[in-house]
Amino acid sequence: MKSMRGGFGEMLVELGKKNPDIVVLTADLADSTRVKEFAEAFPNRFFQVGVAEQALVTVAAGMAGAGKIPFITSYAVFSPGRTFEQIKVTAALSDLPVKIVGSHAGFGASMYGATHQSLEDIALMRVIPNMVVVSPCDYEEAKKATFAVAENGKPSYLRLARQDSPIITDENSKFEIGKAVILRESKDPQVAIIGCGPVLAEALAAADQLKDIGIEVMVINNHTIKPIDDIAITNAARICGAIVTVEEHQVMGGLGSTVAEVVTQGHIVPMEFVGVKDVFGESAKNYQELWKKFGLTKENITEAVKKVITRKNS
Amino acid sequence: MEIDINNLESISGRVRRNILEMVYKAGSGHPGGSLSAVEIMVALYFGILEDRDRFFLSNGHICPALYSVMAEKGLIDKNLLASYTELGSSLQGHPEKTKLKGIENTSGPLGLGLAQAAGFAAIKKGSYIYCMTSDGEHDEGNHWEAVNFAAKYKLSNLIQIVDKNGIQIEGTVEEIMPLGSLKEKYLASDWNVFEIDGHNFDEIFDSTSKARDKKGKPSVILANTVFGKGISFMESNPDWHAKAPNGDEFRKAMEELK
Numbered sequence: 001m002k003s004m005r006g007g008f009g010e011m012l013v014e015l016g017k018k019n020p021d022i023v024v025l026t027a028d029l030a031d032s033t034r035v036k037e038f039a040e041a042f043p044n045r046f047f048q049v050g051v052a053e054q055a056l057v058t059v060a061a062g063m064a065g066a067g068k069i070p071f072i073t074s075y076a077v078f079s080p081g082r083t084f085e086q087i088k089v090t091a092a093l094s095d096l097p098v099k100i101v102g103s104h105a106g107f108g109a110s111m112y113g114a115t116h117q118s119l120e121d122i123a124l125m126r127v128i129p130n131m132v133v134v135s136p137c138d139y140e141e142a143k144k145a146t147f148a149v150a151e152n153g154k155p156s157y158l159r160l161a162r163q164d165s166p167i168i169t170d171e172n173s174k175f176e177i178g179k180a181v182i183l184r185e186s187k188d189p190q191v192a193i194i195g196c197g198p199v200l201a202e203a204l205a206a207a208d209q210l211k212d213i214g215i216e217v218m219v220i221n222n223h224t225i226k227p228i229d230d231i232a233i234t235n236a237a238r239i240c241g242a243i244v245t246v247e248e249h250q251v252m253g254g255l256g257s258t259v260a261e262v263v264t265q266g267h268i269v270p271m272e273f274v275g276v277k278d279v280f281g282e283s284a285k286n287y288q289e290l291w292k293k294f295g296l297t298k299e300n301i302t303e304a305v306k307k308v309i310t311r312k313n314s
Numbered sequence: 315m316e317i318d319i320n321n322l323e324s325i326s327g328r329v330r331r332n333i334l335e336m337v338y339k340a341g342s343g344h345p346g347g348s349l350s351a352v353e354i355m356v357a358l359y360f361g362i363l364e365d366r367d368r369f370f371l372s373n374g375h376i377c378p379a380l381y382s383v384m385a386e387k388g389l390i391d392k393n394l395l396a397s398y399t400e401l402g403s404s405l406q407g408h409p410e411k412t413k414l415k416g417i418e419n420t421s422g423p424l425g426l427g428l429a430q431a432a433g434f435a436a437i438k439k440g441s442y443i444y445c446m447t448s449d450g451e452h453d454e455g456n457h458w459e460a461v462n463f464a465a466k467y468k469l470s471n472l473i474q475i476v477d478k479n480g481i482q483i484e485g486t487v488e489e490i491m492p493l494g495s496l497k498e499k500y501l502a503s504d505w506n507v508f509e510i511d512g513h514n515f516d517e518i519f520d521s522t523s524k525a526r527d528k529k530g531k532p533s534v535i536l537a538n539t540v541f542g543k544g545i546s547f548m549e550s551n552p553d554w555h556a557k558a559p560n561g562d563e564f565r566k567a568m569e570e571l572k
């Protein structure tokens with residue numbers, strides 16, 4: 001288990017050493033978004049805006065206009081949650097390289113309840129033209145995603161979890177924005193499980209369970225929600241003939257919807273969706289309790305796979 | 315209303331112990347701001363709020379204080395306190411209107427409470443609407459939009475109480491985002507302004523009473539408080555913004571509250 005936020009914070013310091021244009025802003029959450037180290041290493045390139053997310057985005061847009069690459073951090077519920085129009089107009093419509101980093105996404109802020117659990121941020125960000133939307137799955141991928149969005153010259157959203165999460169990728173794993181990665185292949189897969197974020201660990205566990213009962217699946221890490229890798233998704237649909245999507249987010253407008261848009265315009269196959277189904281979160285001791293309650297566990301994924309196979313064969 | 319200050323002081327002591335117990339048991343919560351707001355909330359629930367009045371809590375992270383006061387007042391079952399932040403509990407980590415009767419506004423995300431209180435006050439002219447806010451929230455634009463609204467519509471039935479403990483998450487208000495003079499800002503925005511010691515019951519009752527008598531303008535009571543009040547090692551130390559005590563710290567804190 002390792003922290004995605006930690007990976008982000010470490011890479012930010014690396015980037016800071018290499019690129020003097022990187023600046024970091026936060027809204028009274030430097031510690032929980034892991035930018036304290038950057039602030040200490042580069043005090044002149046760090047800005048504390050206070051509890052003021054709207055200023056966080058718009059001040060950063062001003063700095064980007066002046067040639068900087070701002071990384072702006074808060075909990076995802078507050079930014080991009082509170083700052084949609086600011087992002088749309090001052091960052092995206094102006095096509096400025098503001099990097100919105102939303103931490104504690106999904107159920108990570110478990111004890112804090114619905115107000116602090118971000119289950120809508122992917123949907124919000126993916127509907128904005130020009131935006132790049134990345135949801136890495138673990139520590140190493142968070143590092144690579146941070147590096148990649150620093151370099152891409154675009155307004156970008158980076159989605160991070162609060163909790164330490166299982167290690168899925170390593171230093172040598174490939175990462176390219178917009179290119180989905182096959183995590184698990186098999187000779188004759190009956191279903192493609194397409195997911196993003198730390199919940200992919202559940203998808204891999206489900207794949208193991210399914211293999212034990214003779215069901216082969218393919219697992220795809222779809223870390224970039226926008227631009228979506230329609231070639232990889234269409235290929236998976238062709239090869240497997242059925243798809244299950246998995247996300248720690250509302251299915252509506254999230255990865256599930258995104259994949260369905262690709263599938264219905266390309267190679268049409270039956271789909272099942274594992275994710276939050278149009279309900280709010282709530283307080284719990286930890287995110288695992290909430291994954292269970294809201295249906296995001298390996299058991300739920302296994303069930304979805306069985307269901308989609310029945311539909312495919314009927 | 316006949317008010318016995320000694321009684322309010324013993325209630326405040328129990329509320330402080332409840333807060334510590336809740337946060338300790340949950341392993342989560344915001345003790346610093348909860349402890350600074352105790353006397354204000356006790357005064358509101360045990361001597362200020364009349365039947366038609368309403369209380370809006372804007373800085374919802376200090377809900378352990380609110381839940382404890384509601385329990386002491388008999389508005390919720392005391393046994394519920396132990397379920398704070400647990401799956402299925404009506405005592406969410408941040409208060410939710412649809413989950414617990416008596417919660418006027420869902421809060422936690424900062425800067426949104428005053429506007430809701432102002433909207434309510436603009437409609438319910440015959441009652442007093444009290445809204446607690448924090449100093450950290452004064453960083454938020456939405457808060458100041460409500461300040462303008464309340465002045466424009468002369469909401470003299472709106473009484474804001476600022477828990478001015480001088481601390482936010484990562485340090486003092488002065489370090490994170492200096493606010494200048496809140497008093498001057500509110501005066502310039504056409505509000506009545508009172509400044510009090512937020513742990514002194516006489517001053518809380520006196521200022522709220524005067525605020526109710528003022529006509530034509532909303533009122534704000536800038537209540538100077540001590541972050542973490544009552545626990546020596548928490549007082550004025552930002553580390554205790556959102557940290558649960560460990561076993562030793564909990565015992566030490568409870569000892570100090572005896």
Ligand SMILES: Cc1ncc(C[n+]2csc(CCOP(=O)(O)OP(=O)(O)O)c2C)c(N)n1
Nearest residue numbers: 028051347422423424448449450481482483
């Ligand atoms: C919109 C929003 N942004 C960020 C946060 C995270 N947050 C929770 S409490 C807090 C500090 C606010 O300061 P204050 O209310 O004065 O805190 P206290 O006195 O309890 O220390 C912050 C930034 C939040 N709850 N809402």
